[in-house]
Amino acid sequence: MTPDNRKVAVFGGNGFVGVRVLERLAGKGIDCICISRTGEVPVHLRKSEPSWVDTVDWVKGDASRPDVSLLGQAGVVITLVGSPPVPTFTKEAKKQQVFMNGDTNVGAIEGAALAGVKRVVLLGAYMPKLLQTSRFGYYVGKQKAFEAARQFALLSAEHSAVVLRPTAIYGTRYTAKGRPIALDPLMGPVAKIQLSLPRFVRNRLPKTLVSVDQVATVLANAAISPPQNNEPFTIIENEQILTGHH
Numbered sequence: 001m002t003p004d005n006r007k008v009a010v011f012g013g014n015g016f017v018g019v020r021v022l023e024r025l026a027g028k029g030i031d032c033i034c035i036s037r038t039g040e041v042p043v044h045l046r047k048s049e050p051s052w053v054d055t056v057d058w059v060k061g062d063a064s065r066p067d068v069s070l071l072g073q074a075g076v077v078i079t080l081v082g083s084p085p086v087p088t089f090t091k092e093a094k095k096q097q098v099f100m101n102g103d104t105n106v107g108a109i110e111g112a113a114l115a116g117v118k119r120v121v122l123l124g125a126y127m128p129k130l131l132q133t134s135r136f137g138y139y140v141g142k143q144k145a146f147e148a149a150r151q152f153a154l155l156s157a158e159h160s161a162v163v164l165r166p167t168a169i170y171g172t173r174y175t176a177k178g179r180p181i182a183l184d185p186l187m188g189p190v191a192k193i194q195l196s197l198p199r200f201v202r203n204r205l206p207k208t209l210v211s212v213d214q215v216a217t218v219l220a221n222a223a224i225s226p227p228q229n230n231e232p233f234t235i236i237e238n239e240q241i242l243t244g245h246h
Contacts, residue, residue, distance in 0.1 A: 171213065
């Protein structure tokens with residue numbers, strides 16, 4: 001259960017990863033609040049109507065300016081807000097990348113602190129050294145969110161934060177209109193080939209792709225499990241997500 005048996009608030013819970021996280025938490029009997037820009041159940045879930053959907057509170061909200069009173073109902077906040085890691089060629093485009101991947105998550109984390117929440121879980125991203133540059137808005141944003149989570153964990157002995165840093169995530173995405181976009185046929189076989197290689201070989205190649213189900217399972221478990229070894233700040237890297245050891 002959550003640290004104080006209250007709800008789990010999930011920013012971006014109606015997205016690619018978020019829906020799977022909510023499904024896992026609801027399956028464990030955890031009360032959840034999904035906070036998103038629309039506040040609506042995703043179209044593809046309306047079509048299939050899985051039973052767990054009705055157990056979630058679907059609420060409209062802005063991660064960059066969260067409703068602190070709403071977060072006060074939660075014992076844990078999971079923040080999954082972000083945009084794809086595309087290159088930017090203008091200052092405005094870079095600013096938007098930093099906002100979507102950084103400022104939104106920072107707002108959610110700071111809102112959690114103001115609401116008295118004691119644990120946050122952040123979906124970050126693994127970044128190769130080539131992209132670790134201030135010119136890449138996606139990286140700058142992710143670093144801002146990472147630092148906000150680290151600072152949250154330092155607030156008191158009761159606070160803790162978990163950050164996942166996966167590489168590219170594959171699975172079936174859905175458009176706003178509910179149309180499926182399957183990434184598995186291409187990325188799934190690549191991941192299987194990568195996993196079949198000896199670890200010493202994999203360590204010299206690009207990071208192994210991870211499935212959305214693997215990421216969602218680790219996120220959900222991070223929200224409801226006590227900190228590992230009583231560490232207030234935990235980073236779960238790509239290999240740990242793949243193996244489930246963290």
